[in-house]
Amino acid sequence: MFDLKLLQKEPERVAAMLEKRRSKLDIAEFTVLDDKRRALLQEVESLKSQRNSASAEVAKMKRAGEDAGELLASLGSLSERIKELDASANDLVQDINQWLLSIPNMPHESVPAGSDENDNPVLCTWGEKPSFDFTPKEHWELGTTLGGLDFERAAKLSGARYAVYWGWAARLERACASLMLDIHTTEHGYTEVMPPVIVNKDSMTGTGQLPKFAEDLFKLEGLDHYLIPTAEVPVTNLHRDEVQAEDDLPRAYAAFTPCFRSEAGSYGKDTKGLIRLHQFNKVELVRFTTPERSYVELEILRGHAEEILRRLGLHYRVVTLCTGDLGFSAAKTYDLEVWLPGQDKYREISSCSNFEDFQARRANIKFKPKNAKKAVLAHTLNGSGLAVGRTVVAIMENYQQADGSLVIPEALRPYMGGREIITPPESAA
RNA sequence: GGAGGGAUGGCCGAGUGGUUGAAGGCGGUGGUCUUGAAAACCACUGUGGGGUUACUCCACCGGGGGUUCGAAUCCCUCUCCCUCCGCCA
Numbered sequence: 001m002f003d004l005k006l007l008q009k010e011p012e013r014v015a016a017m018l019e020k021r022r023s024k025l026d027i028a029e030f031t032v033l034d035d036k037r038r039a040l041l042q043e044v045e046s047l048k049s050q051r052n053s054a055s056a057e058v059a060k061m062k063r064a065g066e067d068a069g070e071l072l073a074s075l076g077s078l079s080e081r082i083k084e085l086d087a088s089a090n091d092l093v094q095d096i097n098q099w100l101l102s103i104p105n106m107p108h109e110s111v112p113a114g115s116d117e118n119d120n121p122v123l124c125t126w127g128e129k130p131s132f133d134f135t136p137k138e139h140w141e142l143g144t145t146l147g148g149l150d151f152e153r154a155a156k157l158s159g160a161r162y163a164v165y166w167g168w169a170a171r172l173e174r175a176c177a178s179l180m181l182d183i184h185t186t187e188h189g190y191t192e193v194m195p196p197v198i199v200n201k202d203s204m205t206g207t208g209q210l211p212k213f214a215e216d217l218f219k220l221e222g223l224d225h226y227l228i229p230t231a232e233v234p235v236t237n238l239h240r241d242e243v244q245a246e247d248d249l250p251r252a253y254a255a256f257t258p259c260f261r262s263e264a265g266s267y268g269k270d271t272k273g274l275i276r277l278h279q280f281n282k283v284e285l286v287r288f289t290t291p292e293r294s295y296v297e298l299e300i301l302r303g304h305a306e307e308i309l310r311r312l313g314l315h316y317r318v319v320t321l322c323t324g325d326l327g328f329s330a331a332k333t334y335d336l337e338v339w340l341p342g343q344d345k346y347r348e349i350s351s352c353s354n355f356e357d358f359q360a361r362r363a364n365i366k367f368k369p370k371n372a373k374k375a376v377l378a379h380t381l382n383g384s385g386l387a388v389g390r391t392v393v394a395i396m397e398n399y400q401q402a403d404g405s406l407v408i409p410e411a412l413r414p415y416m417g418g419r420e421i422i423t424p425p426e427s428a429a
Numbered sequence: 430g431g432a433g434g435g436a437u438g439g440c441c442g443a444g445u446g447g448u449u450g451a452a453g454g455c456g457g458u459g460g461u462c463u464u465g466a467a468a469a470c471c472a473c474u475g476u477g478g479g480g481u482u483a484c485u486c487c488a489c490c491g492g493g494g495g496u497u498c499g500a501a502u503c504c505c506u507c508u509c510c511c512u513c514c515g516c517c518a
Contacts, residue, residue, distance in 0.1 A: 041479055045487045052487090055499040059447035068498085075498040243439060368439080373458085373474075375439090 001362040002103035004096075008034065014106070020113065020323045021104050030099055037092045044085040051078055101205070102212055105358040107323050108295070108332040114322025120335070121322070126306065127315035129339055130398055137404075138342035139396040140273035143169060145404060146424050149274070160271070161263060161278045168422045169392065172408075173281060175415030176391045177256050180283040180308050184385055188304045190254035190285060195234035197257050198225050203237040206363030208329035208355075215264045218278075227260035231284035232382045239288060240363040243375045249367055250289040250297060254385065257282065274389045275347065281388040287381040290367065291357065294379035295332075298354040302334050305350040305385045311411045314394050315339040317346055331356040334383075338390070342397035349390045352383030 007014050007030065015027045054075055061068040112121055143149030148169025154162040165173055184190040201224045204210040209217060209229060218227040228234055235255050244251070259282050270276035285304060289297045302318070309316045321333040330353040337346035357377035360366070366375040399407045406422040413420060 038479070041487080045479065048488085049486060051498075056448070058498055062447075072498050079498065245439090368457090375476090 001358065002100045002105070003357075003361065004100060006106070007100075007103075014103070017106055018103070020107070021326070022115075022324065023104060025099075025103060030096070033092060033096055033099070037089065037096060040085060040089045040092060044082060044089055047078060047082050047085065051075065051082060054078075098211070101362070104326075104328045105331050105355065107326055108354070108356075110320075111326060111332050112320060112322045113324075115324040116322075117325045119322040120319040120325055123318040123320050123334065125315070125317040126310060127313070127339075129315055130341060132341065132402075134402045136341040136397060136400055138273065139340075139393045142342070142396050142400055142404070142406065143274075146406060146422055148172070148422070151272075158278075161276065163274055163277055163389075168416075168419070171416060172395070172412070173388055173392050175412045176395075177281060177283060177388050178415050179311070179412055180385055180388070180391075181254060181256055183308060183311065184254040184283070184285060184304060188252070188254075188307070190252045190304075193235060193238070193253045193255045195231060195238070195255055195257065197228050197234070197260075199228055199234050199237070200225055203233055203240070206237045206240050207233045207359050208362065209233065212328065216262055218260045218262055228257065229261045230259050230282060230382075230384075231255040231257040232286060235284060235286040236359055236365075236380055236382065237363060239365045239378075242365065244288070244365075244367040244378065246290065246367055246370050249378065250287050250293065253286045255284050255286070256388075257284070274393050277389065280390075283385050283388060285383050285385040288365065288367075289379050289381065290369070291376070291379050294354050294356060294381060297379075297381055298332065298334070298352065301381055301383045302336070302352045305336055305352055305383050308386050308391075309336065309338060309349070312391070312395065312409045313411075314391075314398055316349070327351075327353065329353075329355050329358050331358065336386070338394045340394060340397045342400075347390065347393075348387075349394065350384040350386045353381060355380045355382075 002014075007027075011027045011031060018025050018027070054071060058068045058071055058075075061071070112119070114120065140149060140151065144151070146168070148166055150164040150166055151162075154164045157164070181192055185192050198220065201210060204217065204226055209226075217229060220226065234257075235253050238253070239251075258279055260279050261277075263276060263278060266276060274280070285301060287297050287301055306316070306318070316336050316338045319335050319337060321327075321330075321335060326333055333351055333353040335348045336350040336352070338349040339345075340347050356379050359380045360377040365378045365380065367378045368375045395409060395412075396406060399409060401407060401421075404424050408416050408420055408422070
């Protein structure tokens, strides 16, 4: 949720930001609504004040055994009037709330200006592109040939944009998730959490998916429940409507869950393979922190995600999302892009964001600073650590051999029963 | 699925329709006492919003509606939790 105070105090700054984000919201319209709301509020509150003191008078007279009939008679119409004004004030507040819910977060000052993903500057790279003395295959071809990926049967079961994993591929997905969770929980200090993957509307609103992005979600028929598009939703909402002690921050949670996305509007994009599915697995890292520390925490979080790629020996680069590419709720985002030789391009495998107090304001996530009287909004961050399906893609494309076999990265071998190589033909079906 | 019982501040827990924003306790903060600490005692201690912003007003007792001059308290409805029965991975 956008900060109402900031909007009232610095509408020009907000308007400039919206411009940069190519949003069509009209700040002038908001100002009119807000002024109206305040005028109405003052009127109705002064009427209520009158009513309250008159009611107190009635109570006093009754206790004294006096007849309050005359006073009572005069109060009926006052209450009627209050009821009417209250109703219209409520409508206005609703309107203004809808307004605030549809304003994207303010980018951090360090976020580069730009209009789309082509303007995202590369911050750094790690490793090198592997060299091949043959033309590397794309993962769907390799995976299908090796008997691990089955898109035809997935289409039969569910339709386009689903995958069936067989045998070694299923285990590889599981191995990746285990490696990630083990590193994050034992080395990076995260607490593992396994949340529901079906959540209610309040949770979706808390992290910013609703009300604006309903079409991206799978909604359960006849219910106000949704399949999560990322574990960010249930995990961030764990502390919704809670006040935490400062000593309990930062909190760090790691969750491995399936994620569900309708992918509305992505027709024709990445139609092959595991890159863009309606259902995929992800290890998500979520951190709750204080405003002072949140940008330090963002770097820490990014480091945790990067560490997985390093352990797997996968070449990647880090880009900073520019203002035009930044997500709705984020103040700053780094994308980790892994090198995919089969596709000859870098692909996003993790997105690490600081939301500052944007989600915290929506979800009412607070903490009480030491020696402070009042609780204040916490800052929330999250990042993929990593997208598991895409990690499998990266391993397949980077570790393929000329003979069509696949070498298992060393870090994963303990999770693969010691297996070092996958060779064709090996079909479970 | 059937039958009952609940939901009150950071937590626990009182609350006959009329100075109840809400007793009491715990926790927290400050203070007295102490060489220090503990104990004891004293004081303070919810959130959001409006204004003429060292003050004052309004709202909030799970959510939403209603009755009333006045609702934590009465009525309706929804959600969630608990107990018992049935079913079940």
